[in-house]
Amino acid sequence: MLQFLKSRKFKTFLFVVTAILCGAVIAVATQGSSSPVTDAVGTVFRPLQKASAFISEKVNWFEDSFASAGNYKKEVERLRQKVAEYENQLAAYHDMEHKLESYETMLGVKEDNPDFSFQRATVIGTDSSDMFSSLIIDKGSNNDISENDPVVSGNYVVGIVKKVHPSYSVVESVLNPDVKISAIESKTRETAYLTTTIEYSRNGTCILSGLSRTTSVTPGGIILTSGIGGTYPKGLIIGTVSEVVESKYDLSSYAVVEPGVDVR
Numbered sequence: 001m002l003q004f005l006k007s008r009k010f011k012t013f014l015f016v017v018t019a020i021l022c023g024a025v026i027a028v029a030t031q032g033s034s035s036p037v038t039d040a041v042g043t044v045f046r047p048l049q050k051a052s053a054f055i056s057e058k059v060n061w062f063e064d065s066f067a068s069a070g071n072y073k074k075e076v077e078r079l080r081q082k083v084a085e086y087e088n089q090l091a092a093y094h095d096m097e098h099k100l101e102s103y104e105t106m107l108g109v110k111e112d113n114p115d116f117s118f119q120r121a122t123v124i125g126t127d128s129s130d131m132f133s134s135l136i137i138d139k140g141s142n143n144d145i146s147e148n149d150p151v152v153s154g155n156y157v158v159g160i161v162k163k164v165h166p167s168y169s170v171v172e173s174v175l176n177p178d179v180k181i182s183a184i185e186s187k188t189r190e191t192a193y194l195t196t197t198i199e200y201s202r203n204g205t206c207i208l209s210g211l212s213r214t215t216s217v218t219p220g221g222i223i224l225t226s227g228i229g230g231t232y233p234k235g236l237i238i239g240t241v242s243e244v245v246e247s248k249y250d251l252s253s254y255a256v257v258e259p260g261v262d263v264r
Contacts, residue, residue, distance in 0.1 A: 119143055121151075124168065132176035132201055133264045140165045150232045156260040157181065157225060157238045173263040174238065175201045182228040183208060183238055185255075188216040191226055194238055194257060204264055206239060208255040215253050219243055223257050 119139055127134035139145050141164050149161040151171045159173035172179050175196055183194045185208075192210040200207055208223055221241040227234025239257040246253050 117144075119145060121145075121169075127170055130172075130176075133173045134162070134176065135159070135171040135173060135263065137169050137171055138167070140167045140169050142166050145169050148231065152233075152236055153261050155237050157232060157236050158261050158263060160231070174206055174259050175204065175263060177201065181232060181238060182226045183223050184226040185217050185241075186222040186224050188221070190215060190217055191228075192254075194223065200256065204259070204262075205242065206257045206259060208241070208257050209252070211244070211253040211255060213246060213251045213253055215244065215255075217241060217244055217253075217255050221255070223255075 121137040121139040121143075123135050124138045125136040127136060135151075135158070137145075137151070145161060145164055147161055147164055151158040151161060157174060159171045159176065159179055161169050162172045163170040174181070174194070177196050177198065179195065181194045182191070184191045190211060192208045194206050194208050196206040208217070211217055219241050223238045223241065225232040225234055225236040225238060237260045239259040241255045242258050243256045244253055245256065
């Protein structure tokens with residue numbers, strides 16, 4: 001090892017390194033003046049400079065990307081809030097439109113039935129103890145609601161008030177077998193009465209009983225209230241005939257009716 005340190009090769013190597021370092025110092029001191037030594041140093045260190053510049057550029061790009069991503073996220077959130085605002089406005093418009101249509105329909109029902117007085121109510125729940133889809137409305141005796149008052153939705157029959165409390169009432173829907181309505185088929189003008197059974201109620205349908213075996217009622221026929229008995233206003237829509245069935249017990253037929261209002 002000592003022999004190598006004293007050798008000509010080591011001394012030459014040490015001289016070259018010293019010269020390069022001196023050249024580097026001189027290059028810095030002259031601030032950019034060019035010389036063969038500085039060129040040599042530049043040649044040696046230029047790849048490292050390029051690598052450093054590349055890395056610095058990428059770091060700056062990542063910083064810009066993160067800044068852009070932050071701005072993009074803020075813009076997306078702003079647009080989402082704007083869309084939510086427009087959706088709320090549209091929902092309010094549709095609600096108002098629905099109310100106006102309901103008022104117009106109810107006005108027509110009032111004009112056709114001047115002997116009836118009407119009270120607007122909202123369904124606020126269902127009676128969990130009743131298997132026949134009884135509804136709870138937000139009006140009661142404080143609003144002059146009475147038992148056996150008919151309940152309608154626009155031009156459609158919902159059911160009848162069964163129990164009245166001061167601030168709410170329980171409504172039995174047309175899917176309750178206890179509800180019976182005098183009805184008429186709009187085209188053939190055949191009269192019958194509408195009720196249901198447990199089986200049909202489970203399927204969400206009613207039956208129009210008392211039709212003759214030779215009835216002209218067909219699927220697609222519209223069933224209306226006849227007004228007979230005075231409980232329901234005349235001409236309200238109960239539902240649409242889905243099929244006509246011959247009775248197994250006598251010579252009559254009955255029609256299966258799908259209610260016009262979904263009360264389940």
